[in-house]
Amino acid sequence: MDYATSFGLVIPELVLTGAGLVLLMIAAFGGEKSSRLVSILAAVALGAAGALTLPALIDGAGGEATMAFYQQFSADAFASFAKLLVYIAAIACLMIAPGFFGRLRAMRPEYPVLVLFATLGMSIMVSATDLMTLYIGLELNSLAAYVLASFLRNDSRSAEAGLKYFVLGALASGILLYGMSLTYGFTGTTSFAGIRLAQEAGLSTGALFGLIFVLAGLAFKISAVPFHMWTPDVYEGAPTPVTTFFATAPKVAAIALTARVALDAFGSQADAWRQIVIFAALASIVVGALGAIGQNNLKRLLAYSSINNVGFILIGLAAATAEGASAMLFYLAIYVVMSLGSFVAVLMLRNGDGENLETFDDIAGLSSTRPGIAWCLLIMMFSLAGIPPLMGFFAKLEVFRAVVEAGLIPLAVIGIAASVIGAFYYIKFVKVMFFDEAVNRATKSASASQWAILVICAILISPLGWFLTRGLEMMTDTAAAGLFAGV
């Protein structure tokens, strides 16, 4: 292993690092005036990093050839797919931010810089094939996320969200580290391949505890039940562009990371973690659906919706097959588009004074006053509820098909039954918009970039998106094959 090859494999990360450092200098010397320039350059850097990860995905790279730095880092097709999703979500979150922060005079060039470093952390997370790389990536992402959550420092809700996220995140990191130390102690190695090899003979009690603690720490990061408590509070308190970011990019990264830990590091003991993942999946679906029913705040509702969706994604993981991983990535891609669209739509609802509207009372009768946003939200909600012919249905279909093929029919049956509960509040959302008496509060027009993202998301989710699914399926299959190439 020579270092030239290793550094060649981490080029997307190097681009992001270099861009982050240069933009930090521009931000430091340019002051607040440079916000726009820094945002554009950050988006360009993310685009360039995305273009650099593309070849690995097209080639379907996997296995030994993609390993860098003594098997601590893997630039395989699976990581590339997750990175592409993360980069796209991050670019969207950079585009919608100026319209939101500009009104509050809170747009500072540090926002794109922090998003860039958080994305770098996620990029390292999804490529991690060693417990140490995993932890470093996770912390880089989390630390930037804590700051982003309290970016509106004069707003007490934002500060509270940041503090809550920080305290609970630190607790989760502690749990994760404890699990990692147990795993290291009982297997004698931190590399995923080594852990898998060491556990092939069987799982000792100590190693089992390690596995459980690692999964518990990761469940916090993907906000799976029973570690979901922080999600509604943080999503509600954080500035909406940041919430959009939290609901998309870090979720992709943490789920991809969980999948790699489960399928690669603990791949030889699938039966041990499968029951944990099944429990978390079903509990997330049910709690996400029931918790959302009583919510009046739209951001809280969408937070519960994301908990609910994580449950479906974990069902794909529970299959523990390449098809399951592929279905999981397929769902993840569509989930990113759906939550991006719904959060951007909520972000666009502003009253005459430019204040953001976030409750059900504000959107009553939205279809008559703002038909464009209302129809886009209708597509998002029906898709999240899994109603055909929208893409959310096909995502659920893929996941359940993979589970049935893996022989876990009871899981599929319970999952489908529980998804009906979730449909209630998605349809309530639509009912309030279309059939309640109009209040006409959302009068302020939104910026062009926000409209662009909302319309693109709506088109991708609508039946027109079906034309893209063949390509997406090919990509997810390649990515899953890349993950299993090393196993």
Add this chain to the structure above:
Amino acid sequence: MIQAIAFYLFAFLVIASGVLTIMSRNPVHSVLWLILAFFNAAGLMVLLGAEFIAMLLVVVYVGAVAVLFLFVVMMLDVDLAELRAGFIKNFPLGIAIALVLLAELVLGIGALSAGHLELGTATGENAPNLEVSNITNIGALLYSKYVFVFEAAGLILLVAMIGAIVLTHRDLKTTRGHQNITRQVRRNPKEATQMKQPTIGEGVEL
């Protein structure tokens, strides 16, 4: 012989400065005694051949943690009388904790005299490289095998620094409570006061 003298010197000073840390009345003196305890503990580590940990103790604990303590203690307005009052109240709890610690100490020494735990020695790839010092070994690993995570850890520190500045730094112009001399000088005493004849129940419009 000299090792024994050095050991007893360092060990005695660690315990003595530890005692003085909790006995001294002035909290600032306590922190200074704590720093002395750290230095002597570092000396003990050097005697054991763990020079890297000795350096960590001096650099991290003395250089950063203890100085931070010192800042905090000096900034806090510590009321000694109030501290003294808590002593009697918490005395039974303190005694209970002290007894637990004593029991643990006795148990630990008893177990040690009954025989060591055999943990085995690392072999193969993980075997200790005894030919070069700890610091050389750690440095060689950090800058070769673990260079990627080491550099990424540096980025985490950078993000922590950016975060601290983003959340606390305020532009002087925007903060409230600054004196604007031009406005003060321009102020006209005739416009500054007004005579009003308020009628009852209607209030005053300014």
